[in-house]
Amino acid sequence: MEIVTLTVVLVIALALFFDFTNGFHDTANAMATPIATGALKPKTAVALAAVLNLIGALLSTEVAKTVSGGILHEDRIGGDIFPMLIFAGLVGAIFWNMLTWLLGLPSSSSHALFGGLLGATIVGIGFTAVNVGGVMSKIVLPALLSPLTAAVIAFLCTKLAYTTTRRYSKGPNGRDGFRIGQILTSSLVALAHGTNDAQKTMGIITLVLITVGWQSGAHHEPQLWVVLSCAFTIALGTYMGGWRIIRTLGKGLTEVKPAQGFSAETSTAATILASSALGFALSTTQVASGSVIGSGLGRRGSKVRWSTAGKIVVGWLLTLPAAGLVGGLAALIVVWMGPWGLLLDAVLAALVVGGLFLRSLKNQVGSDNAMSDVPAATSDVAESAKAVRLKKGARLRSKVRTDEAAAAEAAPAAADPATTADRKDENA
Template sequence: MDFTLIVVLVIALALVFDFTNGFHDTANAMATPIATGAMRPRVAVGLAAVLNLVGAFLSTEVAKTVSGGIIREGDGGVQITPEIIFAGLIGAIVWNLITWLRGLPSSSSHALFGGLIGAAIIGIGFQSVDYNVVVAKVILPALIAPLTVGVVAFIATRLAYFITRRDSGRADGRGGFRYAQIFSSSLVALSHGTNDAQKTMGVITLTLIAGGVQSVGSGPQLWVIVVCALAIAIGTYTGGWRIIHTMGRGLTDVKPAQGFAAETSTAATILASSHLGFALSTTQVASGSVIGSGLGRRGATVRWGMAGQIALGWVLTLPAAAIMGAFAAGFALLGPVGIVIDLLLGSLVVALLFRRAQRSRISHDNLHDIDDAGRVVKIRKTPRKISRRDRKKVAL
């Protein structure tokens, strides 16, 4: 296959992944304000799309981690090929769509890293991966960030309720947090753009370096930043309603004060990690903050069964995507025929997943009409006593 053609194919596939990242992770910013009624669903995802677009231009540190850290580039090291990157992207996209179909808020970031690592190991060898970078900038943040942001959200929620506590029967003023959520959720969307859009920038930059088009160690070019920003923004606008349903319907009993505390904690953590070049999972951060805010509000409990299912998805994402990337790499090594096989198989799987999704379609129109099976945070309610007179009426 012509070298230029394979590079173009990889860039196109990277933008497809960026699109899936957008609709997969919309819930991180907008599930809570949609659930509390702070914003209408279409307005929320539209605002998130614009802010994802803007955020993508604010930093490139994470892109450099992907392009020059996890997979060794060359200059005496291992030279990764566009075919291997192509296979890794297929693994990431397929896993993203599987978790989207299941409504699981899994990590698009870890799907990407897993796909690339699995493909690189099969295509080149174990020495192609810089495991120190993987541990320091991927695995450790994945373990530390949800716990840290959970504690911050817990404290922020307690503080919000303490400041607005009822006094002498006067109104507590907590309704104002519904308007504050517009700001806090916007900040999460902006921070998501600064972190997640860069991962695709890093992949495209890595492809250009592997193809000899760009020098080793350089960052993403302007056109790469622009197309990646547009791809994630368009993906965000499509909604990702299944995952919004899982997180949002689980948050229907979360009050605006809780939502504001969770969102500000999420945004602060993601922005700090983007500045440090940590390729953080925004999904894990958002989920950790939701659980922390649930624990921080008196009368609220966390449904650990659902939280456990989400955590299991986090654990499985990296190895599952790696296996799929490795499988695709096995075909890619066959040459042009293998690339065509990968395209056909990948397209078939994607078509089957979308066809399956149509059987239980979720959109902004029926988002709140589906049973509340995905509740993460629920409020413990005291049963209302029924008078003897009311019992007689019911019996009649």
């Protein structure tokens, strides 16, 4: 019984750490575009996202039920070994989250979690424990459809936004009025992220509690303390800000203008909220990336950096197998060594995470340099337009003064025939 208790405690602790990495890994989904366009200051953006992630995590538990009871056959995952396998699966998920964060790659925390869990389960119990139908309908199918759906919606929204506001366009930064709208839409994305991603950790913890008999298997509703702990943890991670990934989504895929950002965030929020209501555990990162690409295609003259998009897609394709491979290796250690293997996995995971973090210090990306070349956020959009007009006026006045000085210098020489003759002699 003491071994079971220790295992459950370690699993819960690691699950909450994964929840934390999920938060800072996915902050970009909501706040990359408003930071890129200057609609929100970086630190203000991540603080707002953290609060809304917390609120969103308390609104629904449908996705948590999917995770705890939709992808594995419960009647085949009993015994003391399964909580250790969940621990191994979390090791795989955390490894992939940390690696892709270091690379600035907006991969899916959700698929990393599912990949690690499935890999560990297959190694420790067998493929028969996997609910293939649930995996296909709740994970694989949304993974294929959600970014495409979000891209199409963002494309259409961007076209509509530019068409309906063409006559009101001001300044080189596009429709600056959309910056105010971005505050609302990015907030909605952050809220939607909380309703989807925080629940995945709730589902993992609930699954462990059911497996060891600490919660009835008759229902998969997360307990209140599970909901609150996961909500606060993902909010804390979000507040830390995944600046490397914010930079990639905000400026790596396409140059984001306010109308594009507004459209991308609208598409992202609509897709995530709809999936949360249906219990689909989709990747909010894939949805956000698809929306940014769609908005880039929707603005005339905008260019999508397909090389970066290609790297992101490769990351998506590798997430499930890579996290599954690491989760499977961690599960092998547990199968061979039992509880001692659990402790060895914990030590190895700590060393890997620490090493990746130390590596990140060699090239730090923070709120001060993630978007160093974007316009500063203003509380009044009119101030931004006014600043643009003042800069144009200053440049025009400077050009006029330069032309006047050149004319004044040339006038005496032109008026003095002797000077002109002397210059002709010199040239001869």
